[in-house]
Amino acid sequence: MPAHHKMVVPHAGGLLRNYVAGEFVGSERTFANVTPVDGSTINEVCEADSALVDRAVAAAREALHGPWGKMSLDERSALLHKVADGIEARFDEFVAAEMADTGKSLWQAQNIDIPRGAANFRAFADLAKSRAGECFQSTTPDGGQALNYSVHKPLGVVAVIAPWNLPLLLLTWKLGPAMAVGNTVIAKPSEDTPGTATLLAEVMHAAGVPAGVFNLVHGFGPNSAGEFLTTHRGIDAVTFTGESRTGAAIMRAAADNVKALSFELGGKNAALIFEDADFDAAVEGTAKSVFTNGGQVCLCTERVYVQRPIFERFVAAMKEKAEALRIDWPESPDTDMGPLISHEHQQKVLSYYQLAGEEGATFITGGGVPTFGDERDNGAFVEPTIITGLPESARCIKEEVFGPICHIAPFDTEEEAIALANDSEYGLAGTVWTTHLQRAHRVAQQIDAGIVWVNAWYLRDLRTPFGGVKLSGIGREGGVHSLNFYSEPTNICIKF
């Protein structure tokens, strides 16, 4: 019996309901939640209609001025720690639900997604309590004094719209700070990953979060829960992670009543490998940055530029790494890569593999679909793929694939490397591999991206600013940046 049969997925064969005004609510319409591992249906999901979204908005508005608004910061913070405790107490259920929905590996779910789900509540519960204020004293024209200080109020009712690649992690990354500073929220997870968000609603309920503070609505984007939220007059802010073109659609929808927006969008991230890099560390780190979570992390590298003297050796070493990756049942402890999120996404990634061939790429490895001879042949698997030889104008170099693929190209000078990294409509992340201290600082500071790693990848400190430039987003979250986005300062000026 394959290892995956041992996992008990919460609500398997049942219904995933919405959570509105402190109650679990069904709906007339449901849709199937399908696992990409073997294409089977895990459970049915209740799709929220516009009337239910209206109810969620009304409940959130009421709670904003009711119990939540009256709660002290200390009490709110303690309650969010209790939510984190609740996630940890049901850790294995969260892991099983996340793996079933996404096909991500056990290692990834246990070590990254679910722990960060809890950490996001703890970090922002604490940060909100240690937030510094600002105060300015000045002389007035009549010779008196004026003291200016700011108080922070919640934004109001916040819609949190999340993608499927790191479902619990990215949802809670926004819920944590939004709730910590006193907002009420309506969460909409991706239609592909409704599992852990539903468990989170159960945890919120059990922790005693007052009715209406946290609401969950399931559904899709256009003409479904996503659009009902972004066009709703009762929503004060939309915080969104997902594709850049979805961000553009949300911006248009939210324009009519000028909602506050925070967007974390797509990327086409570059890694620059200099000949003075620690070669093995650069190969290891770059392979990780290309293939982690099947390349389905917004921070993943899809463009690799290597200084010419080490180019051939680097390509050969990357090929070895890619071919050593274990593609297997997600539940198997030594699996490196499971399937992609869905058959639809598998087709998108495969269409880029095909396009790469048409554009004239050389396939160093991969380019197809692995075969297993069991139920996994119905899954959404693709091979880890490395290509070379494309011109910089190729669509495969310009467009985000969001799969386990990278293109590797040579460069000669530092200036050329920087120009190549920046020649993109996106600007989310960049990675620099070098042991030259001055070069590390010089190059890192010239890359147009929200985050640049030197000799590392995917190290995250929740207190630091996170977001993207150009098509990769608007604004920054993380640490005080999150606290600032999710609240409105009012300046108080006192003359004396």
Ligand code: NAD
């Ligand atoms: P997506 O844009 O298709 O969907 C994201 C969410 O938006 C889903 O919940 C979806 O239902 C909803 N949605 C879709 N259309 C909508 C509309 N018109 N109105 C309101 N809601 C709508 O993204 P995805 O495919 O789920 O995720 C992958 C994308 O997310 C990639 O582009 C990736 O780079 C990006 N991403 C960015 C970050 C970051 O921090 N910058 C992190 C993770 C993923």
